[in-house]
Amino acid sequence: MHQDVERYLQAGSRANTRRSYQQAIEHFEVSWGGFLPATSDAIVRYLVDHAGTLASSTLKLRLAALAQWHTSQGFPDPTKTPLVRQVLKGIRTLHPKPEKQAEPLQLRELEQCVAWLERAGEKARAEGDLPRLLRCWRDRALLLIGFWRAFRSDELCRLQVEHIQVRPGEGMQLFLPWSKGDRDNQGQTYRAPALARLCPVQAYTDWISVAGIARGAVFRGINRWGQLQDTALHPNSVIPLLRQTLQRAGLDGELYSSHSLRRGFATWATRNGWDQKSLMSYVGWKDAKSALRYVEAAGFFAGNLQASAVRAISAEPFPGEAR
Template sequence: MNMADRYLQAGTRENTRRSYRAAVEHFEVTWGGFLPTTGDGIVRYLAEYADKHTISTLKQRLAALAQWHITQGFPDPTKTPTVRQMIKGIRALHPAQEKQATPLLLQHLEQAVQWLEQDAEKAAARQDLTTLLRSRRDMALVLIGFWRGFRGDELSRLQIENTQAQAGVGITFYLPHSKGDRQHRGTTFRTPALKKLCPVQAYVNWITIAGIAHGPVFRKLDRWGHLAEDGFNANSLIPLLRRIFNRAGVSGDLYTSHSLRRGFATWAAANGWDIKAMMTYVGWKDMKSAMRYIDTADSFGELATSRPLTSSAISQVQALKVAENP
């Protein structure tokens, strides 16, 4: 690969390149289409799968086909009036409610952390390093994921070299690029230390027992206690999180990696964070993105017959006091 190709490739996220390749293959191999194609060809393709796939999946495939044509020097067939009309028709005839991850409840987070802490203490007492490592890693994962509102891919890309933590004060993460950072300028994320369920102390405990000074923060651990050199694949975080919560006695099958992000947003909204403060902290660039993560049912306060957080959980939240920087 020459230097120009390397820079061109770096301008697109690997997940995007992978999904675009799969979409082009689906058009050519699965459906049997020919490239380059026309607007009529796109319409026939959409008609074939309109009732089989969500509108977001179809639009993602259109984006892949558009990029293929543009990079190959052909006119973009996905921008014709008939294709636009086809998308509107699919929306009208196949309306679908957008699926959202279940927000992680604070009491479930606390239950999981308590179980992991007990598991770590028992492992230390019997000198079981493998279990101790796994418990410390998992505790740091869920606490950082929740309180920082990270996506799964952001958790998988955290690097020790780009992380600074001071127990009792706070932790700072730097990501060279993220989903909302279109210009690849890099983003710094800060989180204070907490008196309870503290992500800072969990991180310090994890890297100390693991003895790692560089590379990915979160990585696989085999049954013999050997840590992988590479970080987690973002897709592997969902089964990992479900195992953590199931073992702690929580219905883990309800949750995905996005549940951490939605859980924090729900907690913040219930505790008086305004939307601007939440957007700044989490890193959302537009109001629409932020509102997708907030459970507005809690806005009815005490008049609501059911609440996202139980009264006991709310009292626990109110007991959390941020340890401010000296």
């Protein structure tokens, strides 16, 4: 019975969150030498000792981890006292640090990457180089689905073939049992249209066809011998994979992260007249602050065009493309 309870408790929290909280507790206890349960005075000293070196967002995460530990163990939460809140506010005032954001992957850069992958893939096909063809077609599908659906890296890695429906020439439907914005794990269905070019639907069907995937993870590892793995890519592998592709396509890969796809789409949508409500609904943001963080400053929700999300993608021409 105990094992079943533990299993459901684990399922009720995000793996990344559990890992981050565990690291935060270890930092407080081991690296800093704090004791648990802690007093609010100890929490304040911990904050002050790291005020100049850690970003306020990191300190807030550490506080959240300490708060969760205390409440789960049945102790009073020492992080909620007025003193702790005031000190944290003072740290933000005296040690302001700009939030680091990934460079958005613009449409022209996406096109450059996809063109390179397609050339390399066709050459690999002509030479009978299946391992290279697999990598090119996988990475193209990952880039295009990641961009047009503004998916996070962990969402891309959790896509399952049996949860995706494709209608050639029309679009695709992707179901995720849970995501970061889906706090109650109700599951959410996303849609992506078929496009004249840079099409996520075609890239997906090409990939699963050449890979022979009928069920299970969509995006998988490929080992050094070119063998397709049964398990999904790890979210942490998406950034080096993306940077490597950008580098080979002639771009500076180090400027980008997996969030570059999300920010790139938000920037593209904004410049093409999407209103704030449509963009938030399509991407899955619950509040305007989340949206503003991802949209490049040059195009903050200009105009009042009331196009729906899917219509905006399929109807709006790309730069330099006639209607």
